[in-house]
Amino acid sequence: MILRRLLAIGLLAAMVVVLTPGVSSAVTPSIPTGLTAVAADKKVTLSWTASSNDPIDYIVEYSLNEFLDGYPIYTFMKATSTATTTTVTGLTNGVLYTFRVKGTNSTGTSDASSTASATPIANNTPNDLPVYKACPTGVAPAHGFSDILASVTSTAVSCIKYYEITKGTTATTYSPNESVTRWQMALFLTRMAVPAGVTLGDGADQGFTDVTGKSAEIQTAINQLKQLGITVGTNAAGTLYDPDSNVSREEMALFISRLLKNSATGPGGNEEFVTGTTGAKEIKSIDADYNFTDIEEINLTETRTAVISLWNLGVTDDSTATTYRPSDSMTRAAMAQFMAAALDHTNARPKxxxxxxxxxxxxxxxxxxxxxxxxxxxxxxxxxxxxxxxxxxxxxxxxxxxxxxxxxxxxxxxxxxxxxxxxxxxxxxxxxxxxxxxxxxxxxxxxxxxxxxxxxxxxxxxxxxxxxxxxxxxxxxxxx
CATH class of the missing domain: 2.60.40.1930 (Macroglobulin (MG2) domain)
Known part of the structure; x- marks a missing residue:
C-alpha cells in the first residue's frame, strides 16, 4: 500500500511539471541564425536572429583566418546579455575578420552560427579643404586632349594646362596612364611654382652629375627644386638626381608638400603655424585623420606626414580610398588631380x-x-x-x-x-x-x-x- 502511494505521488508530480504552463525542462539553446557584419572605423557591428530555448547570453568569436584549424580563435569580451546585436571594438582597419556566435545557458552552449566577415575601415573625411578654387567652374578652357575620358581627371588636366603646367605628350594627347619621371616632375613643380607664389632660384648648377644630358630647361628646373629644398637627390652625397626614374606616389606627396610650404597661401587656403602656436605659417594640415591602411609601410616620417597632410587638404586622387599605394608610380592622371587640388590652397588664381x-x-x-x-x-x-x-x-x-x-x-x-x-x-x-x-x-x-x-x-x-x-x-x- 505504501509503495502504491509513493508511485502515485511521483506520477502526479511528473504530470504537474509537464502540464503547468511556463515551466519547461532545461535545453541547450538552438544555433543562432542570420548573422550579419557591418564594418566601421576599427569596429564591426554584428546582428543575428535569437536562439530558441532560453539563451542567457551569446558568445561572440572571431578569427583572422576564417576559423581554419590550427589558427587562433578570439572571444570578444562583453557584458552578459540576450541582445542580438553587439559591436566588436578594438579591431585593426584594413584587416579581414570572420565572426560567429553561439547561444548559451546553464545547460550548455549551441554550435556556432554560420560565419559573417567584414573589414573595418576608417570613415574620415578631409578636414581642411580650400574655400575657393584656382580653377573655378567655367574659367579654364577644355584641355583638348583626345585620350582623357574620366571627368574628374579631365577637369584637373584642363586646370593645369590653363596654368601652363602641362603641354601634353603631343598636341592632342595627354597620356594619363603613363608614369611621371623625375625630370618631368621637376618641370611640373617649377611651372606650378610661379602662379602659386613661390620665388624660384636662378637654377644655377647644384652639383647633380647625372642631369647633364637633359635640356637646359630641365636642368634649370631640377636645380631650382634643389634650391627650394624640395629635393636633395637620391644618394647620400647629393650628387645624383636619377632623372629618368619614375616618381612614386609617396615621393610625389613629399615633393608637393614641400612646394606648398614654399607657396603663398591664397584666399581660403589652409595654413598652420610652421612650429608651435605662434609665428610664421605655411600651407599644410596638422589634422591626423586619414583612411589609408598601407601608409605605415612608409619609412620616412616626413613623407608619411605629407601624405596625411595632403589628404586632409583634399590633395588626392580619391578621398574615399583605403589604400594609398605609396610605392606605386605616380601616373600623369593622378599628378594632375594632386596639382590642381594643391593649387586651390595657394595664391594661384585665374587671370x-x-x-x-x-x-x-x-x-x-x-x-x-x-x-x-x-x-x-x-x-x-x-x-x-x-x-x-x-x-x-x-x-x-x-x-x-x-x-x-x-x-x-x-x-x-x-x-x-x-x-x-x-x-x-x-x-x-x-x-x-x-x-x-x-x-x-x-x-x-x-x-x-x-x-x-x-x-x-x-x-x-x-x-x-x-x-x-x-x-x-x-x-x-x-x-x-
Whole structure:
C-alpha cells in the first residue's frame, strides 16, 4: 500500500511539471541564425536572429583566418546579455575578420552560427579643404586632349594646362596612364611654382652629375627644386638626381608638400603655424585623420606626414580610398588631380578680375563669403587696384532691371563693402600685394536669387555695362 502511494505521488508530480504552463525542462539553446557584419572605423557591428530555448547570453568569436584549424580563435569580451546585436571594438582597419556566435545557458552552449566577415575601415573625411578654387567652374578652357575620358581627371588636366603646367605628350594627347619621371616632375613643380607664389632660384648648377644630358630647361628646373629644398637627390652625397626614374606616389606627396610650404597661401587656403602656436605659417594640415591602411609601410616620417597632410587638404586622387599605394608610380592622371587640388590652397588664381563665393546654392537664409582676386595674363598678382561691387535681385516687377538700355546701372544696390553704387571711390577696397581683396560677406535671404558683380577701373569711373561688362566678374547666388 505504501509503495502504491509513493508511485502515485511521483506520477502526479511528473504530470504537474509537464502540464503547468511556463515551466519547461532545461535545453541547450538552438544555433543562432542570420548573422550579419557591418564594418566601421576599427569596429564591426554584428546582428543575428535569437536562439530558441532560453539563451542567457551569446558568445561572440572571431578569427583572422576564417576559423581554419590550427589558427587562433578570439572571444570578444562583453557584458552578459540576450541582445542580438553587439559591436566588436578594438579591431585593426584594413584587416579581414570572420565572426560567429553561439547561444548559451546553464545547460550548455549551441554550435556556432554560420560565419559573417567584414573589414573595418576608417570613415574620415578631409578636414581642411580650400574655400575657393584656382580653377573655378567655367574659367579654364577644355584641355583638348583626345585620350582623357574620366571627368574628374579631365577637369584637373584642363586646370593645369590653363596654368601652363602641362603641354601634353603631343598636341592632342595627354597620356594619363603613363608614369611621371623625375625630370618631368621637376618641370611640373617649377611651372606650378610661379602662379602659386613661390620665388624660384636662378637654377644655377647644384652639383647633380647625372642631369647633364637633359635640356637646359630641365636642368634649370631640377636645380631650382634643389634650391627650394624640395629635393636633395637620391644618394647620400647629393650628387645624383636619377632623372629618368619614375616618381612614386609617396615621393610625389613629399615633393608637393614641400612646394606648398614654399607657396603663398591664397584666399581660403589652409595654413598652420610652421612650429608651435605662434609665428610664421605655411600651407599644410596638422589634422591626423586619414583612411589609408598601407601608409605605415612608409619609412620616412616626413613623407608619411605629407601624405596625411595632403589628404586632409583634399590633395588626392580619391578621398574615399583605403589604400594609398605609396610605392606605386605616380601616373600623369593622378599628378594632375594632386596639382590642381594643391593649387586651390595657394595664391594661384585665374587671370583678370575674378570673384568667387564660398557657396552658390544654400537652403534658407545664409551669409555668403566672397573673394575677389586680380591677376595678369601671366597669373601674377596686381596690387593696389580699386574694386567696386554691386548686386541685383532679379524680379518680375515691371520697370525693374539690372541695367538701363544705355548700360548704366538701374535697380542694382551696393554690397556691404561698396561706398557708391556702380562707382569707383578712392576709398573702395583695393587688392593687396598678393592681388587679393579682403574677403567680405553678403546676407542672402531665404528663397531669393542674387547676381553679384565685381569690377575695377581708375578712381571716379562710373560703371557702364556696355564698356565694363566684358571684364567684370559676375556670379549668381541662390537661397531656396
Amino acid at each position: 583678370g578680375l575674378i570673384m568667387q563665393a564660398d557657396s552658390y546654392l544654400t537652403e534658407a537664409d545664409f551669409l555668403v563669403t566672397l573673394s575677389v582676386t586680380y591677376r595678369t595674363d601671366g597669373f601674377l598678382p596686381i596690387a593696389n587696384a580699386l574694386v567696386d561691387t554691386f548686386k541685383y535681385q532679379p524680379v518680375t516687377t515691371t520697370g525693374y532691371a539690372d541695367f538701363s538700355s544705355d548700360g548704366s546701372c538701374a535697380q542694382v544696390v551696393v554690397t556691404s563693402v561698396a561706398l557708391t553704387r556702380c562707382y569707383i571711390d578712392a576709398a573702395d577696397p583695393a587688392t593687396d600685394t598678393n592681388g587679393n581683396v579682403a574677403s567680405f560677406s553678403e546676407s542672402i535671404p531665404n528663397d531669393t536669387i542674387w547676381n553679384i558683380w565685381a569690377w575695377t577701373s581708375s578712381s571716379t569711373t562710373t560703371y557702364d555695362n556696355d564698356i565694363h561688362g566684358t571684364d567684370a566678374s559676375k556670379i549668381t547666388v541662390v537661397s531656396y
